[in-house]
Amino acid sequence: MSRRNGHGAKKELDFELNLTSLIDLLSTCTCFLLISAVWIQIGTVEIKQSHGTEAAAAAKDSFDLDLVFKSASDLHLQLKKDGKPVKGIDVKADTNEAMLIKLNEAIANQILNKDNKSKKMTIAVATVTPKSTVNYGQLVSTLDVLRKNQIVNIGVLTAKGQ
Amino acid sequence: MRLNQSIVAANPFEKHLINRRRKKGKGMRSPQFTLMLTSMVDMFSMLVIFLLQTFSNTPEVSMLKGMQLPNSMTPSIVREAPVLAISRDGNLYLDQKLVGKTSDVSKKPDELLNKLNIIKKGWVSSHTSAFTGEINLQADREVESTTVSLVMGVLTASQFQSIQLAVIGK
Numbered sequence: 585m586s587r588r589n590g591h592g593a594k595k596e597l598d599f600e601l602n603l604t605s606l607i608d609l610l611s612t613c614t615c616f617l618l619i620s621a622v623w624i625q626i627g628t629v630e631i632k633q634s635h636g637t638e639a640a641a642a643a644k645d646s647f648d649l650d651l652v653f654k655s656a657s658d659l660h661l662q663l664k665k666d667g668k669p670v671k672g673i674d675v676k677a678d679t680n681e682a683m684l685i686k687l688n689e690a691i692a693n694q695i696l697n698k699d700n701k702s703k704k705m706t707i708a709v710a711t712v713t714p715k716s717t718v719n720y721g722q723l724v725s726t727l728d729v730l731r732k733n734q735i736v737n738i739g740v741l742t743a744k745g746q
Numbered sequence: 747m748r749l750n751q752s753i754v755a756a757n758p759f760e761k762h763l764i765n766r767r768r769k770k771g772k773g774m775r776s777p778q779f780t781l782m783l784t785s786m787v788d789m790f791s792m793l794v795i796f797l798l799q800t801f802s803n804t805p806e807v808s809m810l811k812g813m814q815l816p817n818s819m820t821p822s823i824v825r826e827a828p829v830l831a832i833s834r835d836g837n838l839y840l841d842q843k844l845v846g847k848t849s850d851v852s853k854k855p856d857e858l859l860n861k862l863n864i865i866k867k868g869w870v871s872s873h874t875s876a877f878t879g880e881i882n883l884q885a886d887r888e889v890e891s892t893t894v895s896l897v898m899g900v901l902t903a904s905q906f907q908s909i910q911l912a913v914i915g916k
Contacts, residue, residue, distance in 0.1 A: 603783055603787065606787065607783075607786070607787065607790065610787070610790035610791065610794060611790065613794045613797075614790060614793050614794055614797065617794065617797030617798065617801060618797065620801070621797060621800060621801070622800075622802045622804070624809075624914065625802070625821075625914065625915045626804075626807055626809070626815070626821075626824055626912055626913070626914060626915070627818060627821020627822055627823065627824065627912075627913050627914070627915040628821060628822050628823070628824050628825070628882065628910035628911060628912060628913065629818055629820070629821065629822070629910070629911040629913050630822060630908065630909070630910050630911075631898070631908075631909040631910075631911060632907065632908060632909075633898065633901075633902040633907045633909065653891070714891035714892050714894070714895050715891065715892065716890050716891075716892045718890075718891045719887060719888050719889065719890060719891060720816060720885045720886065720887055720888070720889045720890070720891050720893075720894050721816040721817075721887030721888065722891070723891040723894070724816040724817075724818060724887070724911060724913060725816065725817075725818075727911075728818050728819050728820055731820040732819065732820055740894075740895050740898055741895065742895045742896060742898055742899030742902070
């Protein structure tokens with residue numbers, strides 16, 4: 585198939601693509617992206633030291649949760665309302681990983697769905713009390729379990745009880 | 747469109763010579779080589795697509811050498827803030843500068859408090875809004891949790907109440 589142009593010469597339909605500029609563009613793009621690539625994805629777990637901030641004053645009707653580490657695989661949960669203890673749960677296992685699974689179940693079943701109502705309970709502030717035998721990685725894993733259960737206002741109790 | 751038949755030599759006369767040599771000597775190795783451009787362009791495109799997908803515009807946070815951050819399933823995006831780091835050997839660094847041993851700093855936090863106050867004043871002078879008290883805290887996963895909480899106590903005393911614990915997202 586051919587088409588005649590104004591001068592009578594045949595114009596070729598089988599065209600050639602100039603690949604040099606395309607390859608240049610792709611190599612530049614690749615170089616830029618390789619240089620600016622982030623190989624380690626760093627994220628954050630936010631801690632709000634709740635004393636004296638809006639977090640504590642947000643909702644008086646809701647419950648507070650205290651988590652006290654006895655050891656890396658032994659944790660005591662204390663549910664409070666207006667500062668008064670409502671329910672205490674001991675979460676204990678052989679390993680820290682097993683304890684975290686039990687903690688997740690305890691928060692989901694025994695605390696957030698405490699009264700078996702369709703509406704889930706809201707925890708205003710969760711306070712974690714660390715212990716020297718618990719390392720930072722295990723502390724963050726515990727905070728992770730809380731965040732997974734939509735508890736986002738988390739404070740960590742310091743040694744002076746602040 | 748002929749991609750696969752493209753020859754590196756740009757000159758049409760050279761192309762003609764190469765084609766003639768190819769036709770003549772079948773089995774003979776040509777001194778001129780041809781580049782398989784289709785596969786190369788394919789590879790480049792796939793690389794660009796992959797890198798574009800993994801491209802992240804979160805702020806760059808410097809990390810201490812040898813620091814092993816804890817893993818997290820629920821990480822949030824990093825926000826730009828001063829970085830306080832606790833290394834495995836117990837040293838405390840503020841924006842990559844050594845402040846001292848954590849045990850000493852927790853007993854006598856004056857130096858750290860002064861440095862934090864300077865950062866706070868700098869923030870207040872450069873912003874019109876109220877001080878947010880944000881700080882990035884990096885600590886090695888093997889550090890005692892009480893050590894981290896002691897440092898948090900110093901930060902809270904210095905009005906840095908929104909502490910972002912640096913983690914590695916899974």
